[in-house]
Amino acid sequence: MEAVKATAAWVASRSSHVTLDSSGIENFAERIKDSIPKVEWNFEGTHYFDDGPLTVQYLLVLDALNFCFWPDDELNYDHLAVGLKEALQNDSSAFDASRLQKYTGPELRKMLKWPRPLPLEDERVRLLHEVGFELEKSFDGRAENLVKACDKSAVKLVELITSHFPGFRDHSVYKGHQIFLYKRAQIFVADLWGAFKGQGYGELKDIESVTMFADYIVPAVLQQLGVLRYSPSLSDIIDSNREITSGTEEEVELRACTIHAVEEIKDSIHRKTGNQVLSVELDLWLWAYGIACPSLQHHRTLSIYY
Numbered sequence: 001m002e003a004v005k006a007t008a009a010w011v012a013s014r015s016s017h018v019t020l021d022s023s024g025i026e027n028f029a030e031r032i033k034d035s036i037p038k039v040e041w042n043f044e045g046t047h048y049f050d051d052g053p054l055t056v057q058y059l060l061v062l063d064a065l066n067f068c069f070w071p072d073d074e075l076n077y078d079h080l081a082v083g084l085k086e087a088l089q090n091d092s093s094a095f096d097a098s099r100l101q102k103y104t105g106p107e108l109r110k111m112l113k114w115p116r117p118l119p120l121e122d123e124r125v126r127l128l129h130e131v132g133f134e135l136e137k138s139f140d141g142r143a144e145n146l147v148k149a150c151d152k153s154a155v156k157l158v159e160l161i162t163s164h165f166p167g168f169r170d171h172s173v174y175k176g177h178q179i180f181l182y183k184r185a186q187i188f189v190a191d192l193w194g195a196f197k198g199q200g201y202g203e204l205k206d207i208e209s210v211t212m213f214a215d216y217i218v219p220a221v222l223q224q225l226g227v228l229r230y231s232p233s234l235s236d237i238i239d240s241n242r243e244i245t246s247g248t249e250e251e252v253e254l255r256a257c258t259i260h261a262v263e264e265i266k267d268s269i270h271r272k273t274g275n276q277v278l279s280v281e282l283d284l285w286l287w288a289y290g291i292a293c294p295s296l297q298h299h300r301t302l303s304i305y306y
Ligand SMILES: Nc1nc2c(c(CN[C@H]3C=C[C@H](O)[C@@H]3O)cn2[C@@H]2O[C@H](COP(=O)(O)O)[C@@H](O)[C@H]2O)c(=O)[nH]1
Pocket: 040, 041, 042, 043, 044, 066, 067, 068, 069, 070, 075, 076, 077, 078, 191, 194, 212, 213, 214, 215, 216, 217, 218, 283, 284, 287, 291, 306
């Protein structure tokens, strides 16, 4: 995750469409420094949890598909979390590696009880197959073996996931440099830690290394809070719901500046109080704040990464 932090900072130091507002960061840090609102991991009760290996399998499948809900304005993350939870409750072998490799688009749709094609449905199916295939090939079909192989290290787990599953390699190129964002790989690590409350499969000694998860909700929240500033042309694109192409400078700046802004907020809180705040905790609070605000305008990029 050092590469995520370093390359996000690199983008932030050269960005023009999105900039960090240093007084906005200080004010926000000052406001929350004494009581970071704690949000429970499963605050909406949408996730499957049985305290065992099936939960790990569920979380890997969930985060393989945790991207780009906005093209269908009635679809959101909760439909995915609940749909997969119910599928597993009805049939505990639904996420066996062999089954994952066979799902079709209409079957996935049916599993999520969604009446029409999902956004990027073919990509979702392909990623599901990839997870099943690689789990079978390298981990005896079980996501718990992937987690056991990381020696209780979040950094190692992200490395393992991104080296085994190409669909999790969330990179971009910005002004000729490779930028690492790793949203879904890191959110899987955070989900594991959150679900198991830092114990058992969720025991990760370096959870503080994880960055925020560069999605399309948190940038919008930070912009509204005065932490991020958008150029007039970018604001216009977002306010008029026009799409931003994946890999453009605007898109990379939105994501990388959000990661860097959260790092800066953490540094500021540390300077003020001596406390080390976790990105995971700050992220979950910012995300929960964002989804509770349906009028929030977010950027729209067709992407399999977030
Ligand atoms: N930064 C960040 N982004 C997150 C999440 C989560 C869900 N995490 C769960 C895990 C534990 C908690 O219980 C959370 O409920 C989803 N997303 C992203 O949001 C977008 C979906 O938005 P909408 O279309 O409105 O549902 C999409 O890019 C999705 O990938 C998060 O935690 N942090």
